[in-house]
Amino acid sequence: MNAFPSIKTPTRNLKFTFSKQLQQHLAGRRLLLDEIPFLIDEIQSHYENGYITYEPGISNQTCTRCGNSDPQLFASFQCARCEELCTYCRKCIMMGRVSECTPLVKWTGPPIIFHTQTNPLHWEGTLSPGQQAASDEVVQAIEQKKELLVWAVCGAGKTEVLFEGIEKAIQLGHRICLCTPRTDVVLELSPRIKQAFPTTEMATLYGGSEERMKNAQLTITTTHQLLRFHKAFDTIIIDEVDAFPYSIDASLQYAVQQAQKEQSATIYLSATPSTDMQRNVQLKKLHAVTIPARYHRHALPVPTFHWCGNWKKKLEKGRLPLQVTGWIKKHLQQGKQLFLFLPDIKKMEGIMTLLQSQFHEKIDSVHAEDPDRKEKVSQFRNGSTRLLLTTTILERGVTVPDVQVGVFGAEDPIFTESALVQIAGRAGRSAHAPNGDIRFFHYGKTTEMVRARQHILKMNNRAKEAGYIE
Numbered sequence: 001m002n003a004f005p006s007i008k009t010p011t012r013n014l015k016f017t018f019s020k021q022l023q024q025h026l027a028g029r030r031l032l033l034d035e036i037p038f039l040i041d042e043i044q045s046h047y048e049n050g051y052i053t054y055e056p057g058i059s060n061q062t063c064t065r066c067g068n069s070d071p072q073l074f075a076s077f078q079c080a081r082c083e084e085l086c087t088y089c090r091k092c093i094m095m096g097r098v099s100e101c102t103p104l105v106k107w108t109g110p111p112i113i114f115h116t117q118t119n120p121l122h123w124e125g126t127l128s129p130g131q132q133a134a135s136d137e138v139v140q141a142i143e144q145k146k147e148l149l150v151w152a153v154c155g156a157g158k159t160e161v162l163f164e165g166i167e168k169a170i171q172l173g174h175r176i177c178l179c180t181p182r183t184d185v186v187l188e189l190s191p192r193i194k195q196a197f198p199t200t201e202m203a204t205l206y207g208g209s210e211e212r213m214k215n216a217q218l219t220i221t222t223t224h225q226l227l228r229f230h231k232a233f234d235t236i237i238i239d240e241v242d243a244f245p246y247s248i249d250a251s252l253q254y255a256v257q258q259a260q261k262e263q264s265a266t267i268y269l270s271a272t273p274s275t276d277m278q279r280n281v282q283l284k285k286l287h288a289v290t291i292p293a294r295y296h297r298h299a300l301p302v303p304t305f306h307w308c309g310n311w312k313k314k315l316e317k318g319r320l321p322l323q324v325t326g327w328i329k330k331h332l333q334q335g336k337q338l339f340l341f342l343p344d345i346k347k348m349e350g351i352m353t354l355l356q357s358q359f360h361e362k363i364d365s366v367h368a369e370d371p372d373r374k375e376k377v378s379q380f381r382n383g384s385t386r387l388l389l390t391t392t393i394l395e396r397g398v399t400v401p402d403v404q405v406g407v408f409g410a411e412d413p414i415f416t417e418s419a420l421v422q423i424a425g426r427a428g429r430s431a432h433a434p435n436g437d438i439r440f441f442h443y444g445k446t447t448e449m450v451r452a453r454q455h456i457l458k459m460n461n462r463a464k465e466a467g468y469i470e
Contacts, residue, residue, distance in 0.1 A: 009108060012050030018109050022046060024215055026107035028175065028232025030055065030065065030258075032096050035213070035228070036105060043105065051109035057102035063089035065098050065227055067254035091251055094207075095227050106230055114173050114201075114217040121167040123160075123196045130291040130468045131161050137289040138165035142174070142235050142265040149268045149281060152291035153300055153459050154425025155399075158269050159189065161291070162237060163196055165267065170200055170217065174234035177219045177259065179226060181246040183207065184374075185239065185397050190220045223252040229259035236260050237267040240396060242274050242418060271425060272418040272455075293463035297470050298434035300456050301427045303407075303420070305449065308441045311409065315347070320354050324408060324441050328387065331404045331437065332361055337380070338387045339394070339405045341423055343412035345369075348389050351408065355387065365389040395422040402433035410440035410449055420452035 022038055036043060046052040055064055062069040068091035079086035081101050088099035098104070127135055134150050141148035142165050152158045162178070169176045178193065180186055183206045190204040203214040205221035212225065223238070223246050238246075238256060246252045260266065268277070280286040294300070308321035324340075331338055342348040345367045352365045364385045366376045373393075380388045381400055388394075392414060405427045407415060415423075420440070427436025440449055463469040 009053040010048055010050045012109065016046075016049035016051065018046060018049075018051050023051075023107060023109060023112065025213060026052070026105065027109075027112045027215060028107070028230065029215075029228050030104045030106045030230035031228060032057075032098070032102060033105060034096060046109070051107065053106050053108045054103040055106060056100070057098035057104055058087060058089060058100050063091060063098055064104055065089070065095070066092035066251040067258075068092065068251060092227055095224070112175075112215065114170075114175060116173045117170050117199060119167075120170045120197050120200050121163055122198055123163055125160060127160060128157070128293070128295045128297065128468070130293050130463070130466065131157055131295060134161045134289045134291050135164045137287075138162060138267055139168045141165070141267060141287070142169050143172075145234070145263050145265045147266045147268070147286055149270065149273060149277060149286055149288040150291070151273055151281075151288050152269065152271060153294060154271045154422060155294045155429040156271075156291040157295040158239070158291075159192060160295075162267070162269075165235075165237075166193075166197065166218070169235045169265075170197070172234075175217055175219075175232060176235045176237070177221060177226070177229075177233040178237045178239065179219075179221050179223050179256065180239040181223050181243045181252070182240070182397065183222055186220055186222055188397065189239070193218070193220055223255060226255040226259040227251070229255075231261050232259050233264060234261055235265045235267070237269065239269045241268045241277070242270045242272050243396060247274065272421050290462065291468075292459040292466065293468035294429065294434070296431035296434050297468065298428065298431075299460045299463065299469050301424065301436040301438050302456055302460070303424050303438040303440050303449075303453055305410075305445055305453075306439050306441050308443065310443055311441070312443075315350055315354075318354065320351065320358075321441065324406070325355075325358060327406060327437075327439055327441075328355070328359065332359060332386060337383065337385075337400060337403045339400075339403055339423075339426055340387060340389045341395070341405070341407045341415075342389060342391060343409045343414050345391060347409065348391065352389055355389075359387070361386040363387045363389070366394065367391045368393045392419050392423070395419050395426075398426065399429050400426070401430035402436070403427060404437045406439045406441060408441050410442040411444050411446045415446075415448060417448045417451040417455060420449060421455050424452065424456060 073091045076087045086099045186206050200218050201216040202218040203211045203216035205225040281288045308323040311321050362385050379385045424438045428434050
């Protein structure tokens with residue numbers, strides 16, 4: 001493969017009978033040979049007839065697949081394939097090893113043609129005025145293949161806002177991707193999208209998914225899986241564009257760019273867009289539409305700040321602040337469920353022990369590395385767990401009706417404006433319980449806490465001005 005950069009793809013032989021199965025597997029993708037379940041002779045014959053091209057896995061000290069050029073993220077090994085000391089990319093190793101002697105294989109034959117449908121959307125719901133205004137903008141961006149930011153508060157119903165746009169893309173014969181940084185969001189979105197578009201072929205992709213190599217008109221995927229795609233999608237929708245790890249991982253942003261066709265629509269969804277993205281909106285470099293209100297037309301619950309003294313010293317003495325335990329006791333007595341967000345796992349474990357000694361209701365804790373995370377979240381959703389302690393891992397994606405939300409140690413640096421807005425967004429999401437008690441327990445207010453509260457108040461004011469809340 002070290003000689004591959006100089007090899008040109010032969011001119012396409014129009015008389016060659018290509019494999020439709022190989023086309024279906026490869027079209028819009030850039031894969032390792034190990035990921036292609038076809039004989040090497042068949043792959044080579046398609047190359048010789050101009051239907052496949054080989055690209056070097058690493059070129060000019062840059063990984064072709066993930067865009068990594070950091071010298072510290074490359075390593076070398078004695079390679080059995082090329083029988084030389086071979087450099088490989090460590091950045092995307094979890095997707096299979098890309099090395100200097102590794103070709104990435106790409107389809108250059110005829111593209112897959114997806115059939116247009118007249119009425120692919122099967123959804124009988126009604127959009128709120130704010131949702132409808134955003135939906136119209138999404139449709140227009142897809143028709144014109146433009147960029148659009150949908151800046152929508154937590155609980156605004158962003159998924160439903162996409163339906164008419166996805167329908168328009170299907171009607172145009174587009175290939176569509178809805179991607180998000182996190183697997184649990186993919187698993188939540190997939191059945192909802194399938195239900196709305198039952199006649200459209202769809203693939204759900206994430207690490208361990210049985211459909212990882214399926215090509216479909218509509219793809220719901222984690223951003224990591226886009227590392228396998230290349231110039232595939234006419235429309236790409238990025239949900240939670242500000243979320244970890246996408247927001248800080250250049251390789252995932254590169255993957256999204258590589259997965260798009262040169263002329264394509266890009267829709268960004270976020271409740272808390274980055275400072276850079278907000279600046280681009282202000283400079284009119286990025287068009288945006290705002291949904292400042294939830295679908296149920298009630299204002300967003302506003303956090304209150306509750307000083308609780310030097311709580312770390314109290315914990316060292318085996319005590320909890322009365323402000324926190326009093327708040328928990330009040331809501332448990334009223335039959336409410338509570339989220340309590342903590343800065344880190346160690347503090348969470350200590351506080352968990354103290355709370356279990358004081359309260360008889362079922363209390364649990366969860367964090368990113370917890371092997372029982374899904375089961376614990378499920379028990380909280382179904383109401384069997386009354387109080388759930390968590391790190392910021394659950395700041396997004398978990399919806400529980402009538403939940404009350406506390407942040408213990410809100411002054412900790414991990415609680416940024418974005419994180420606090422997302423955490424506050426867990427409360428008041430149900431039309432039957434649109435209010436909620438959100439407390440930031442702290443030992444000194446921070447700028448991030450103040451900004452988070454101002455962010456929520458600003459959205460409520462915008463919603464009132466637009467007539468979106470009662």
